[in-house]
Amino acid sequence: MTDLTWVEWIGAANWWSPAIALVSGTCFGFLAGILPGIGGRIGIILLFPLASLWDPATAAIFLFSLHAVVHTATSIPAIAYGLPSTGPDVATVLDGYPLARMGRAGEALGASLSASAVGGVLGAIAFAAAIPVARPLITTFGPPEIFVLALLGLTMVSVLSRKGLFQGLCVGAAGMLAAMVGLDIETAARRFTFGSLELVDGLDITAIVVGLFVVPEMLARWQTDDQDSHRRAVSTTVRDVFRGAFLTFRHLRVLLQSTLYGIGIGFMPGLGSSVAVWLSYAYAARHTKSEIPFGSGAIAGVIAPEAANNSKEGGAMVPTLFFGIPGSSSMAIMLAALSLAGVSVGPNLVNEDIGLSIALAATVVLANLIAIPLFFLVVPGIVRLSAINREAMAPFAIAAAITAALIYDPTAMTIVQLVAASLLGFLLKRADWPRAPFVLGFVMGPIAETSFIQTAGIWGWSALSRPATLIMCLVLVAALVRAFRQKSTLSPDLPAHATIFLSTIFLVLFLLAGAASLALPERASDVPELICLFGAATAAAILAIQVRAASPGSAKVERFDHVWLYVLYIAAIPLLGLPVATAGFAVAILYRLKIRSDRALVVSGLFFVIQAVLLAAVFDLRAERILIGRMLHALVGV
Amino acid sequence: MLSEKFWRALVPALLACTLALVPPASASDLSDKLAGKTVKLIIAGSPGGSHDAYGRTLAKHLQLILPQTDFAIQNNRKAGGLLAAQEVQQADGSSITLGLFHPSMLYMQLLDQHENAFNLKDFRWIASLSRDQRFYGVRKGFAPPTLEGVRTYDGQALAGTSASGATSDIDLLLGSALTGMKLKVVYGFRSSAQRKAIIAQELDLMVGSLAGNQGLMESGDIIPILKISPDHYPDTFARIPALRDNMQPGAPGVLAELMETINDMGRILAAAPNTSDDDVQALRQAVQQLFSDPDYQRENEELGLYLSPESGSAVDDRIKALLTGRPTLKASLAKAVECGRRISEAQVDHCDFANW
Numbered sequence: 001m002t003d004l005t006w007v008e009w010i011g012a013a014n015w016w017s018p019a020i021a022l023v024s025g026t027c028f029g030f031l032a033g034i035l036p037g038i039g040g041r042i043g044i045i046l047l048f049p050l051a052s053l054w055d056p057a058t059a060a061i062f063l064f065s066l067h068a069v070v071h072t073a074t075s076i077p078a079i080a081y082g083l084p085s086t087g088p089d090v091a092t093v094l095d096g097y098p099l100a101r102m103g104r105a106g107e108a109l110g111a112s113l114s115a116s117a118v119g120g121v122l123g124a125i126a127f128a129a130a131i132p133v134a135r136p137l138i139t140t141f142g143p144p145e146i147f148v149l150a151l152l153g154l155t156m157v158s159v160l161s162r163k164g165l166f167q168g169l170c171v172g173a174a175g176m177l178a179a180m181v182g183l184d185i186e187t188a189a190r191r192f193t194f195g196s197l198e199l200v201d202g203l204d205i206t207a208i209v210v211g212l213f214v215v216p217e218m219l220a221r222w223q224t225d226d227q228d229s230h231r232r233a234v235s236t237t238v239r240d241v242f243r244g245a246f247l248t249f250r251h252l253r254v255l256l257q258s259t260l261y262g263i264g265i266g267f268m269p270g271l272g273s274s275v276a277v278w279l280s281y282a283y284a285a286r287h288t289k290s291e292i293p294f295g296s297g298a299i300a301g302v303i304a305p306e307a308a309n310n311s312k313e314g315g316a317m318v319p320t321l322f323f324g325i326p327g328s329s330s331m332a333i334m335l336a337a338l339s340l341a342g343v344s345v346g347p348n349l350v351n352e353d354i355g356l357s358i359a360l361a362a363t364v365v366l367a368n369l370i371a372i373p374l375f376f377l378v379v380p381g382i383v384r385l386s387a388i389n390r391e392a393m394a395p396f397a398i399a400a401a402i403t404a405a406l407i408y409d410p411t412a413m414t415i416v417q418l419v420a421a422s423l424l425g426f427l428l429k430r431a432d433w434p435r436a437p438f439v440l441g442f443v444m445g446p447i448a449e450t451s452f453i454q455t456a457g458i459w460g461w462s463a464l465s466r467p468a469t470l471i472m473c474l475v476l477v478a479a480l481v482r483a484f485r486q487k488s489t490l491s492p493d494l495p496a497h498a499t500i501f502l503s504t505i506f507l508v509l510f511l512l513a514g515a516a517s518l519a520l521p522e523r524a525s526d527v528p529e530l531i532c533l534f535g536a537a538t539a540a541a542i543l544a545i546q547v548r549a550a551s552p553g554s555a556k557v558e559r560f561d562h563v564w565l566y567v568l569y570i571a572a573i574p575l576l577g578l579p580v581a582t583a584g585f586a587v588a589i590l591y592r593l594k595i596r597s598d599r600a601l602v603v604s605g606l607f608f609v610i611q612a613v614l615l616a617a618v619f620d621l622r623a624e625r626i627l628i629g630r631m632l633h634a635l636v637g638v
Numbered sequence: 639m640l641s642e643k644f645w646r647a648l649v650p651a652l653l654a655c656t657l658a659l660v661p662p663a664s665a666s667d668l669s670d671k672l673a674g675k676t677v678k679l680i681i682a683g684s685p686g687g688s689h690d691a692y693g694r695t696l697a698k699h700l701q702l703i704l705p706q707t708d709f710a711i712q713n714n715r716k717a718g719g720l721l722a723a724q725e726v727q728q729a730d731g732s733s734i735t736l737g738l739f740h741p742s743m744l745y746m747q748l749l750d751q752h753e754n755a756f757n758l759k760d761f762r763w764i765a766s767l768s769r770d771q772r773f774y775g776v777r778k779g780f781a782p783p784t785l786e787g788v789r790t791y792d793g794q795a796l797a798g799t800s801a802s803g804a805t806s807d808i809d810l811l812l813g814s815a816l817t818g819m820k821l822k823v824v825y826g827f828r829s830s831a832q833r834k835a836i837i838a839q840e841l842d843l844m845v846g847s848l849a850g851n852q853g854l855m856e857s858g859d860i861i862p863i864l865k866i867s868p869d870h871y872p873d874t875f876a877r878i879p880a881l882r883d884n885m886q887p888g889a890p891g892v893l894a895e896l897m898e899t900i901n902d903m904g905r906i907l908a909a910a911p912n913t914s915d916d917d918v919q920a921l922r923q924a925v926q927q928l929f930s931d932p933d934y935q936r937e938n939e940e941l942g943l944y945l946s947p948e949s950g951s952a953v954d955d956r957i958k959a960l961l962t963g964r965p966t967l968k969a970s971l972a973k974a975v976e977c978g979r980r981i982s983e984a985q986v987d988h989c990d991f992a993n994w
Contacts, residue, residue, distance in 0.1 A: 135837070139838035142835070142840050143840070183803075184801075185802060188751075188803035197716070197720055197753070197755065198716060198721065269830045323833065324833070336688070339942050342940070346852075346856065450826035454798075454826045454827065457796075457824035458840055458841075
C-alpha cells in the first residue's frame with residue numbers, strides 16, 4: 001500500500017480525513033455497543049458502507065476505531081440494566097449489576113471504563129510491540145496448551161460456586177452437556193439434535209445468556225432494593241463515575257493480570273473473548289480479597305472481565321493483520337470488511353506496510369481515549385434513567401435482549417432455546433444456585449473436547465514433552481489442589497425444597513442424556529457419557545446431602561412477577577411479529593404496575609418504532625414477514 | 639433445380655439470420671417479465687462472508703436492471719447450507735425463491751448426508767458466479783514440497799479439517815484415496831486454526847481455495863503441490879500438476895470429474911423447483927446480462943471477488959450429467975471416502991481399485 005515509515009505516513013496524510021474517520025468510528029462504535037444486540041460484528045456490517053467513503057487506509061482507521069470501543073460501551077447496559085449482549089458480558093453483569101442495585105452503578109461503570117481503557121491501550125501497545133516477534137508469539141501455543149488451558153478454565157467453576165461447590169459442578173456439567181448439542185466433529189454423528197436440522201450447529205449462546213440471566217433477573221421481585229440505593233442511583237453524577245475510575249487503580253494487580261490474560265489469549269486464534277474474560281474473572285475471584293464477595297458486587301469483578309475483553313482485541317490483531325487469521329469472531333468480520341475496503345492484510349503489513357500497522361495501533365489507543373468523554377457524557381443520564389422505575393424497565397430490557405438473540409438467528413429454534421434457558425434460569429435463581437458455571441461449561445467444554453482430539457491426533461502422549469504444555473500442566477495441578485481444598489460443598493442456607501426439586505431435575509436430565517449417549521457411535525459418545533456420569537453424581541450428592549440434612553435451608557426462595565405475561569409474549573412473537581408482541585407485552589406490564597395509560601402507550605409506541613426501525617435496518621422487514629410465517633409453521637403446523 | 643445440399647444449407651442459414659435479427663432481451667423486456675414479483679434470495683452463508691458479498695452484489699445489480707421487482711435477502715448458513723437448500727426445495731411459490739450455494743452440496747447429496755432435505759436434480763439453475771481454485775498445499779519445510787514428496791513421505795502426512803463430512807474433509811479423503819498421498823486427517827481445525835497450524839508446522843498439508851490462502855502462499859508458508867482442476871488458475875500455478883493427471887492406476891476418473899465440477903462452480907445460483915419456465919428464463923437472461931455489465935464487473939473487482947461466470951444451462955448440464963448420467967459415481971464416491979478414511983486411520987496404505 002505504501003512504503004513510508006509510520007511517521008512519514010502520518011505526516012503525509014491529510015489530517016482531517018483520518019481524524020474524521022477516527023472520531024466518527026469511535027462514536028458509531030460506542031453507539032453500537034450501547035444498543036443491545038448490535039455490538040461489534042453487526043456494527044461493522046451495518047456501518048461498512050460509510051468506510052467505503054474513504055481510501056483503504058482511512059477506512060481501516062474508521063473500522064478499527066469503531067471496533068476498539070464497542071466492548072467499552074457494552075458494559076453500560078450490562079451494568080446499568082443487567083443486560084449482557086454476549087457471553088463475555090455475563091461476567092461483567094455478575095458483579096456490575098448487583099453494584100447497580102446497591103445504587104453504585106456510577107462507580108461500577110467508572111471502574112469498567114478505566115479497566116477497558118487501560119486494557120485497550122495496553123492491548124494496542126502489545127500489538128505494536130509484537131510486530132518483530134509475531135510469528136513465534138502465535139506459534140508457541142498449540143492444541144496441547146489450549147487443552148490444558150480449557151481444563152484450567154473448567155476448574156474455575158469452583159471459584160464461581162461460592163454458595164456450594166457441588167451445585168457449581170452440577171450446573172457446569174449441564175453447560176458442557178448443552179454444548180454437546182450438534183455435530184460431533186470426529187464422526188459427524190448428530191448429538192442430542194432430536195432430528196432437528198436447526199440444531200446441527202449447536203445451541204446459540206446469545207439465546208442462552210438472555211434466557212439464563214436477563215429474563216429471570218428482570219422478572220425477579222424487586223423487594224431487595226432499598227430506598228437508600230434508589231436515592232443514590234437517581235443522584236448519580238460524573239463524580240461517581242470518576243470515583244469508580246480511580247478505584248480501578250487500587251486493584252492494579254487484577255487490572256494488569258487480566259490485561260495480560262486478554263492479550264495472551266488474543267494471540268491464539270479461535271479461542272474467543274469468553275475464554276479470556278472468564279479466566280480473568282475466575283483468577284481475580286480466587287486471588288483478590290474483597291469486602292463484598294465476588295458475584296455479589298465486588299468491584300474487582302467488573303475490572304477483570306472488562307480489562308481482559310478489551311486487551312484481547314489488541315492481541316487478536318496480531319494473527320488477524322499479520323497472517324490473515326482472524327483472532328476472534330469480530331475480527332473475522334473485520335477481516336472481511338478490510339478486504340472489501342481494499343486493505344491488504346498479511347505478512348506485507350510487517351514489511352512494506354509497517355506504517356499502517358503502527359497507525360492502526362495508534363488508532364486503537366486514540367479511540368479508547370476518545371471514548372472516555374463520551375462515556376462521561378452518557379453514563380450519569382443512563383444510570384439515573386435506569387433507577388427511575390426499575391420494574392417498568394423490565395419489559396423493554398427483556399425485549400431488547402430477545403431482539404438481540406433473534407437478530408443473530410431469526411428462527412423458531414431460537415425461541416425454543418430462549419424458553420428452555422429462561423425456565424432453567426428461573427429454577428436456578430429460585431433455588432439460589434449459581435448460573436455462571438453454566439456459561440463457563442458451555443464455552444470451555446467444546447474447546448477442551450476439540451483441542452483434545454487435535455492433541456491426540458497429532459502428538460498423542462508426546463504432547464507432554466512440550467515445555468509450554470508441561471508448565472501449564474503444573475499450573476493445572478495447583479489449581480485442582482486448590483479447588484478440592486474448597487470447604488463449602490453445599491451451603492446450608494439454600495432453600496431446601498427448591499434445591500431438592502432442582503437436583504432431582506438435573507439427576508433425571510443427566511440420566512436421560514446418558515442413556516441417549518449410549519446410542520451414539522463410539523467416539524461421539526465418550527465425552528457426553530463422561531459429562532452425564534459426572535453430572536448425575538453431583539446431582540445425586542446434592543440430593544442425598546439435602547435430604548439427610550437435619551434442618552431445612554433457611555433461605556427464602558426467589559419470587560418472580562409477570563411470568564405468565566412473559567410466556568404469552570414469547571408465544572405471541574411467531575404469531576404477531578416481534579415489534580407488535582413487544583408493544584403488547586410492555587403495555588400489559590406497565591398497566592399492571594399502574595403506570596398512567598397515556599404514558600404507557602407513548603413509551604411502548606416509541607419502543608415499537610425503535611425496534612421496527614432496527615429490524616428494518618438489520619434484516620429486511622419483508623424477511624421478517626416470511627420469518628413469522630415460517631415460525632408459525634414450525635410451531636403450530638399452520 | 640436447386641440441389642438438396644443447397645436446401646440443407648439454406649434452412650440453418652435462414653434460422654441464423656432470423657435469430658440475428660431478433661434483438662436480445664432488453665432491460666425493459668426483462669423488467670416487464672418480472673415486474674411486480676418478489677425475489678427472495680437465500681444466501682447459504684453468514685452476513686459479511688464471501689458468499690454474502692457475492693450474493694448481495696448480485697442482488698444489488700439485479701435490482702438496477704429489474705427496478706419493478708422486489709428483492710429480499712436472507713442469510714441462512716446453518717448446517718453447512720443444508721437448511722438454505724431445504725428452504726429453496728420447499729418454497730411455496732408465493733415469491734420467486736433463489737438460493738446461492740456452494741456446489742459441495744453435491745457431496746452432501748451423493749453421500750446421503752442431506753437427509754432428503756433437497757434434491758439438486760429438481761433445482762432450476764440460473765448461473766454459476768465464480769470458481770474456487772482449490773489446491774492441496776504443504777507447509778514450509780516439508781521436504782520435498784511436491785506431490786511425490788507427500789506420496790513417499792515416511793509415515794502419514796498430517797492434514798487438518800473442521801469436521802468429519804465437511805467439504806475439505808471429503809477433498810482430503812478423496813485426495814488420499816485417488817492420488818496415493820497417505821494422509822492422516824485430524825479434526826477440529828476450522829480455517830483460521832488450520833492456517834495457524836500450518837504456520838506453526840503442526841500440520842503438514844491442507845486443502846483450500848486460492849482466495850483464502852493467498853497471503854500464506856505469498857509468505858511461503860504454504861506451497862501448492864496439486865491443483866484440483868487443470869485450468870483457470872493464475873500463472874503461478876502453471877507448473878503445479880492437476881488432479882486428473884495424477885490419479886493412481888485404476889482410480890475412477892468420474893471422481894476427478896466430480897471434484898473438478900465442484901471446484902469450477904464456486905458459487906451456484908438456483909431457483910426453487912416450482913419456479914415457472916418463464917421466470918427461470920428471465921432470471922437467466924438478467925444474470926447473463928449482468929455478467930457483461932462493466933459496473934457489475936468493476937464492483938466485484940473492487941470487492942476482491944473473483945468472477946468467472948457460467949450460464950444456467952451449462953450448470954444444469956454439468957449437475958444433471960453427474961447426478962443422472964454417471965451410474966457408478968455414488969458408489970465410487972462412497973468407496974473412495976471410506977478408503978481415504980481407512981488410510982487416515984492407518985488400516986490400509988492404498989486403495990485396491992481392482993476389486994471395486
